[in-house]
Amino acid sequence: LAQQEVLDKQSQLKTIINTTNDIIFSMDKNYNVVQYNDVLKDIAEHRSGKKIRSGMNFFEFLPPETHAWLKETYNRALSGENVVAIETFFHPKSKINRTYEANYNPIIINGEIIGISVFSRDITEQKETEEKILTTQSQLAAIINNTTDIVVSIDRNYNIVQFNRLLSEMVKRRNGMELKEGMSVFETMEAEHHNDMKSIYDRVFAEGAS
Numbered sequence: 001l002a003q004q005e006v007l008d009k010q011s012q013l014k015t016i017i018n019t020t021n022d023i024i025f026s027m028d029k030n031y032n033v034v035q036y037n038d039v040l041k042d043i044a045e046h047r048s049g050k051k052i053r054s055g056m057n058f059f060e061f062l063p064p065e066t067h068a069w070l071k072e073t074y075n076r077a078l079s080g081e082n083v084v085a086i087e088t089f090f091h092p093k094s095k096i097n098r099t100y101e102a103n104y105n106p107i108i109i110n111g112e113i114i115g116i117s118v119f120s121r122d123i124t125e126q127k128e129t130e131e132k133i134l135t136t137q138s139q140l141a142a143i144i145n146n147t148t149d150i151v152v153s154i155d156r157n158y159n160i161v162q163f164n165r166l167l168s169e170m171v172k173r174r175n176g177m178e179l180k181e182g183m184s185v186f187e188t189m190e191a192e193h194h195n196d197m198k199s200i201y202d203r204v205f206a207e208g209a210s
Helices: 002-018 038-048 064-078 124-144 165-175 191-209
Strands: 023-028 033-036 083-091 096-109 112-122 152-154 160-163
Touching: 023 038, 023 096, 033 038, 038 083, 064 083, 064 096, 064 112, 096 124
Parallel strands: none
Antiparallel strands: 023 033, 023 112, 083 096, 096 112, 152 160
């Protein structure tokens, strides 16, 4: 009964690690494969043409150009460090390069490091979204900096979120101040204008919320 319970738990664990797009594996102190999921199996076989199996050395199926930096990463984890790295691999099933956030963690039993476990989370869509945002921000910056108008955006606390070069140069010329994101917009103007401008900002906020 106890043996069957162990087998059932192993089967459940295998099912869990194989119903994900993430890469999951573990190795011993000699860089030999202990456990792995189907995602790593597919990637390893695609890259090397070899069938991965427990006990084989990881460097048997890794491209030679990756050996040095991966060995350094493995050694850092084997020395007790939790290592996070961003890695990109060709994914055989999706037929595209996918980006992973890899977490290398030491496996410690009775105070001794016996190997490392690796969980590589698929962050492809997240990275694509970040790149689109950066592209949009870059395009917006180019637009607002190529106009003869003053452009500034503020949050509901009247702090500057974004501004163009023209406003920055004007503020610096007028009062010697270096304009920065996060500073109060009221710092850019004389005190006698604060109430009038605050009324305008409040009106715009109210209209935007209605």
